[in-house]
Amino acid sequence: AQKITQTQPGMFVQEKEAVTLDCTYDTSDPSYGLFWYKQPSSGEMIFLIYQGSYDQQNATEGRYSLNFQKARKSANLVISASQLGDSAMYFCAISGDTGFQKLVFGTGTRLLVSP
């Protein structure tokens, strides 16, 4: 079974500062993928970034980067230069070593960006 743990229920950051959202995972699959999604108050899940377990380099997408530490089973999301529009729920998810790409989600972290 796979599991995602997000230990930060809420985080506060000032505009233009960087913030790290924590995610640890547990899986017995030799190959897996890690995802981060953003959920604004409207409810839609917005894909941010993906990291494959065999990727040698940490994934980056614009202001988002994924700090992947395989030995520690962590996949933290780093948001640089926070913006007011970054205020939302953030979910970490894992998919296993199958073609079905079933996602298992954590409970999320609520990020609030202040001016």
Added chain:
Amino acid sequence: DGGITQSPKYLFRKEGQNVTLSCEQNLNHDAMYWYRQDPGQGLRLIYYSQIVNDFQKGDIAEGYSVSREKKESFPLTVTSAQKNPTAFYLCASRPGLLNEQFFGPGTRLTVL
């Protein structure tokens, strides 16, 4: 515009009634998924489908049913057997060559 549509956005039903949630995509994606989200929780997988006329149970399939008669459509029926159906329901799809799933706007179901 290409995307995933879910209708309606808000749905109210009386206890004991079946209700069907719509999910349509025009992205030509093969795989489609249904998730349920409860307040303060992450998403949990209800059903998924890799191809037309084939679907598999997820982690919380009891009390739900689906069909996949067309590639574009993956409706979810919440039956009266679902003990606690009030939740936010999200549909997603995934193209064959990518890993990420793309989500629709969701339907908030309230059973009175």
